[in-house]
Amino acid sequence: MGESVQTDIDPRTLIGRKAFDLDGAKIGTVDEVYLDDATGEPEWAAVRTGLFSRDVFVPLEPSEVIGDTLRVPYERALIKDAPDFGVGRHLSPEQELQLYHHYGLDVTG
Numbered sequence: 001m002g003e004s005v006q007t008d009i010d011p012r013t014l015i016g017r018k019a020f021d022l023d024g025a026k027i028g029t030v031d032e033v034y035l036d037d038a039t040g041e042p043e044w045a046a047v048r049t050g051l052f053s054r055d056v057f058v059p060l061e062p063s064e065v066i067g068d069t070l071r072v073p074y075e076r077a078l079i080k081d082a083p084d085f086g087v088g089r090h091l092s093p094e095q096e097l098q099l100y101h102h103y104g105l106d107v108t109g
Helices: 076-080 093-102
Strands: 016-020 027-033 043-047 054-058 064-066 069-071
Touching: 027 054, 043 093, 054 076, 054 093
Parallel strands: 016 069
Antiparallel strands: 016 027, 027 043, 043 054, 064 069
């Protein structure tokens, strides 16, 4: 088997994993996973950063779970500037839309 890249992500296994950016630099630790209201699929992760002492939201698609880490294919500066909604509540469709736009993702997907 080796280190296969998981596409079906179990949100419970994500929490506590280290998250890394495009360049392989550590962003922080996954704090919370947010499911899509419509599908119940894990869609966003809140990453607790030591750097900015707040959580940043990252998209789980197209991120990959590699070994015991979450690789987020964006630059640190973009991740750092993601809209900050605070943690603990679920994300509203409007907030999700803002995040999709921020990361340049296709909303329909």
